Amino acid sequence: MVSGKWHQASNGLIQTGFLLLLAAFSLLPWSEARAVLTIEITKGVETGVPIAIVPFGFEVLKPPHNVSDVIQADLTRSGRFSVLSRKDFVATPHEDKEVVFKDWRVIKAEALVIGSVRPAGPGKFQVQFRLYDVFKETQLAGFRYTVSADKLRSVAHQISDIIHEKLTGELGSFNTHIAYITREEGRKGTPVYNKLQVADSDGYGSQTIVRSVEPLMSPAWSPDGTRLAYVSFEDRRAKVYIQNISDGRREMIAEFKGINSAPAWSPDGRRLALTLSRDGNAEIYVLRLDDRALKRLTYDPSIDTEPSWSPDGRYLVFTSDRAGGPQIYRMSADGGSAERLTFEGDYNARASYAADGKSLALVSRQDGSYRISALRLDTGAFQVLTDTSLDESPSFAPNGRIIIYATEVRGHGVLASVSADGRVRQLYKFEEGDVREPAWSPYNRELQYKE
Amino acid sequence: MKSGSLLAVSFVLSFILAGCAGEEAVKSKEDSSRGTPAETMPADGKGEAAGSGLSEQEKQKAQKMADLLAQHRIHFAFDSSSIDNESRAIIEAHAQNLKANPQIKVALEGNCDERGTREYNLALGERRAQAVEKLMKVLGVAANRVSTVSFGEEKGLCAEHNESCWRQNRRVEIVYK
Numbered sequence: 164m165v166s167g168k169w170h171q172a173s174n175g176l177i178q179t180g181f182l183l184l185l186a187a188f189s190l191l192p193w194s195e196a197r198a199v200l201t202i203e204i205t206k207g208v209e210t211g212v213p214i215a216i217v218p219f220g221f222e223v224l225k226p227p228h229n230v231s232d233v234i235q236a237d238l239t240r241s242g243r244f245s246v247l248s249r250k251d252f253v254a255t256p257h258e259d260k261e262v263v264f265k266d267w268r269v270i271k272a273e274a275l276v277i278g279s280v281r282p283a284g285p286g287k288f289q290v291q292f293r294l295y296d297v298f299k300e301t302q303l304a305g306f307r308y309t310v311s312a313d314k315l316r317s318v319a320h321q322i323s324d325i326i327h328e329k330l331t332g333e334l335g336s337f338n339t340h341i342a343y344i345t346r347e348e349g350r351k352g353t354p355v356y357n358k359l360q361v362a363d364s365d366g367y368g369s370q371t372i373v374r375s376v377e378p379l380m381s382p383a384w385s386p387d388g389t390r391l392a393y394v395s396f397e398d399r400r401a402k403v404y405i406q407n408i409s410d411g412r413r414e415m416i417a418e419f420k421g422i423n424s425a426p427a428w429s430p431d432g433r434r435l436a437l438t439l440s441r442d443g444n445a446e447i448y449v450l451r452l453d454d455r456a457l458k459r460l461t462y463d464p465s466i467d468t469e470p471s472w473s474p475d476g477r478y479l480v481f482t483s484d485r486a487g488g489p490q491i492y493r494m495s496a497d498g499g500s501a502e503r504l505t506f507e508g509d510y511n512a513r514a515s516y517a518a519d520g521k522s523l524a525l526v527s528r529q530d531g532s533y534r535i536s537a538l539r540l541d542t543g544a545f546q547v548l549t550d551t552s553l554d555e556s557p558s559f560a561p562n563g564r565i566i567i568y569a570t571e572v573r574g575h576g577v578l579a580s581v582s583a584d585g586r587v588r589q590l591y592k593f594e595e596g597d598v599r600e601p602a603w604s605p606y607n608r609e610l611q612y613k614e
Numbered sequence: 615m616k617s618g619s620l621l622a623v624s625f626v627l628s629f630i631l632a633g634c635a636g637e638e639a640v641k642s643k644e645d646s647s648r649g650t651p652a653e654t655m656p657a658d659g660k661g662e663a664a665g666s667g668l669s670e671q672e673k674q675k676a677q678k679m680a681d682l683l684a685q686h687r688i689h690f691a692f693d694s695s696s697i698d699n700e701s702r703a704i705i706e707a708h709a710q711n712l713k714a715n716p717q718i719k720v721a722l723e724g725n726c727d728e729r730g731t732r733e734y735n736l737a738l739g740e741r742r743a744q745a746v747e748k749l750m751k752v753l754g755v756a757a758n759r760v761s762t763v764s765f766g767e768e769k770g771l772c773a774e775h776n777e778s779c780w781r782q783n784r785r786v787e788i789v790y791k
Contacts, residue, residue, distance in 0.1 A: 378768035380732055400763045401736060422740050422764055425733040438733065443744075445737035466737040482734050488693065489734055510693075513731040526731050533729060553775065555731055571775065600732065 211244040212330050215272040218249065219292070220257030220279035228312065230280050230290055233319035234326070236365065237337045240580075241327060241564070242587030247272055259293060259302070267297045274303075274330055278322075286311050290318050294326055303329045316367060317607075336560040339364045340604040341567060342372070342382040342391055343578060347596035359393055361408060364560070364603070366578075366591050372408060382602045383426045392416065392426035392435060403437060405452075417450065427470045427479075429496070436460075436470035436479055447481055449496070460498035471515040471523075472496065480504065480523060482512040491525060491538070505538065507545045513556065514538070517563040517583070524557035524566045535568050535581060548585040558603045559583070569599040682707035688746055688786040693730070693738065695745040705746055708788055709753035712760075722746050723787040724764040727780035736766030746786045 216238070219231040238244040247270055254266045257279045267275050278292030293305040304325050308318045320338035327335030345358045357379045362369035373379060377396035384391060385405075392405045403423045406413035417423035421440030428435060435450045447461045447470045461467040465485035472479055473496075480493045483501070488509045492501040505511035510528035517524070520540070527536040527545075532552035538545050553571040560567070567580045572590065576597035581588045591598075668676070688701045697705065712718055724739030743762035750760055772779035 378765065380736070380766075380768065396765070396768065401766075421762075422736055424736050438737065440737070440740055445740065466734065466741065468737045469731065469733045482731070484693075484734075489730070510730060512734050528730075553728065574773070574775070 211242060212274055213245045213247055213272050214238060214274040214276065214326075214330070215247045215252065215267055215270065215297075216249075216276045217252065217255050217257070217278075219277075219290075220255075221282075222280045223282070228315045230315055230319040230322070231276075231278065233316055233365075234276065234323050237320060237323035237335075238326065240365070240589055241335070241337075242582050243327065243331050243564075259305075262295065264295070264297050264300045272297050274326070276322075276326060280315070283309050288312060288315060290315070290322075292322050294329055316363060320363065320365075333564065334562045334606075336562040336565070336603070336606070337364055338607045339561060340388070340607070341366070341558075341578075341601050342384065342604070343569075343601040344379050344382065344599050345593070345596055346576070346599070359391065361391075361604075366593065372406065372411070380600065381425055382600060383428055384602055384604045385428050386430055386432040386605055388605045388607060392428065394424050394426070403435075405435075421445075425468050425470060427472055429472050430474055430476045436472065438468040438470065447479065458498070460494065460496075461501070469513045473516050474518055474520045480514045480516065482514070491523065504540070505545075511536075515558060517559045518561055519563055522563075522583070524559055524568075526555050526557065535566060537566075537583065537585075546585060548581045548583075549579075549588070551579075554579075556600045556602075558601055560603050561606045567601040567603050569601060679707055679710075683711055686788045688742075688788070689781060690742055690784045690786075692727070692780070692784065695738070695741045697745055697749060702749070705749050705788075706753060709750045709755050712750070712755045713753075719759050719761070719791045721789045721791060722760060722762045723769075723789060724762065725769055725783055725785050725787070726767045727783040728767050728770060728775070729780065730767075732766055732768070736764050736768075739764035739766045742784075742786050746788070 216231055216235045222229055222231065235246055239246045251270045253269065254261070254263060256262045256277050262275070262277065273296070275295040275297050276292060278290065281289045283289040287309060290308045290310065294303045295301065296303055306325070310318055317338060323337040324335030327333065327337070340361050341364055342359065342361050345360055347356050347358065349355065354376045357375050357377065358371050359373040359379050359382055360369045361372055372391060373393070373395065375395060375397050377399065380394040380401070382391050382393045389409065390405055390407055392403060394401050394403055401422045401424050402415065403417040403426050404413050405416050416426070416435065417437055417439060419439050419441035421443070422445060423437065423439055425438040426435050433452055435452060437448050437450055438445050439448050440446070442459070444464060445466045445468050446459055447467050449458045449460060460479070463483065463485050465483050467481055467483045469482040470479045471481070477496055478493050479496050480491055482489050483492050486503065489512045490503055491505040491511050491514045492503050494501040505525070508527050508529060512526050514523040514525040522540060523538045525536055525538060526533055527547065529547055533554050534547050534551065535549045535554045535557045536545060536547045548566070549570070551570045555569050557566045557568040564583050565580050566583060567578060569576055570579050571577070576599045577593065578591040578598050578601050579589060580591070682704050685704045688697065688704060690696070708720065712720065722743040724741070724743030726735035726739050740762065743764055747760050747762050751757060767783070770783040772782045
């Protein structure tokens, strides 16, 4: 057996400074509203915290930039709240001094959100919000933000995250992004475009990162959320690239003989696990990004692919058909022997870790249908979370509470999400063609605008 | 690409016909002892001209070869890269064609149906292409004449979600260059 030590990758790895001209990033957010979706709750529970969200005062912008509407949609979607109907409100306070807690106890609200959005100079807005505990009659949070119009949705998602954290004790993941691949049939005679897109976690504000007539695959976020690794067939075969989201600058990462696929970032962002068949068979490798040193981790005549790092960086889980059909295995991130993790059913693939490292989301075949499932690593408990038939590409939200995935509805690829306990499901309805391969970003470390 | 493969078919046909002509003396003796099978052929002027001087058996052989070479898709069972007998005959014909025409090269493009995961299917498509490549090498085709590529489930021929569509998509395409 070949020793698994680092050796320098030989053939044409680096083509730095490869600048790709991208679709322009519009400065007017409402011009991007075309890609906007509606979210339909396909399975829900009414056991969340009853919360009243008063429409914010002075809001002049209509949806999709209406702050209180965005907050309401976020909290509804999370499944952790029962958002009370505005029809039942007996008052519409916007300021602290206007709040009468009795008005809210009457409609059985446990939490109350009020706020305002005031113009604050050219193109700027000042957003204020307060969150109250209705029974204790206390304020739980209150912040003021001064931002440009194109940041209003981001502020709304930040407010949703604060509310989520104050009321559930867990971080929210609303102020994050999703990356995904679309395939759009143009008008007759125009090419079919594959696009790598990035949008807000609720699907709004999509931006095209890459557009190609050849397939695109496997978007993967860098841990700092600034770059995406992906697979492009633009040279008529699968090669791996890394691209900056902000300026579109990209680098060729792997163009070895055979397939170059399934990029996965190490938690420290310094290495990329990959599937390469440069030695003849699909095996898992780790590429150190600073010096391009490549290390082969698997040595098995079967297919080994779909690596995913444990959050502590010590392990990789991956898919292998070494026992016949595809199953999930775990090995040290330095290579060595692999331990089989899945035994339920004859097809388990594309596992990825939750942020706490305690469970995996994966695709599992159940009675001929491909469904999103969760495996608890501590107890071995296996739970099928969906009941559709062509589900794939599960990706955890950074708080581990929601899994976004791709499925098929009436012949079209769509995105959907399911809560990690399987109780709440939603369908993202994009206006674009087929949508697939969602990847949820890490927490947004962008400047927070709180004051 | 299409004209290239037609060209390839005509190359191999001329090869077969030439090869058969050399064996004619021996075979025609056997044939004449069994009667005159040529008369059972349809009265097709074109076929008659192409096959002139050939026995019925040889014509059938050439026709079978041409039929096999006209097929450029090798199909597979789900999650499998095994080659069945029907597919083997197609691959043998293309291997013979490659050996007879040293100037031609082929690309083997592996594909999968939509079921299962995309990255696994990319590897599975490659394994299918490699299975065809391996057989061609066993049949005597030089390694530098054949290349493989996998498109996984990204280049389906058929977009419906049923077995008839899935079967069409589980394939290796033999593409003449």
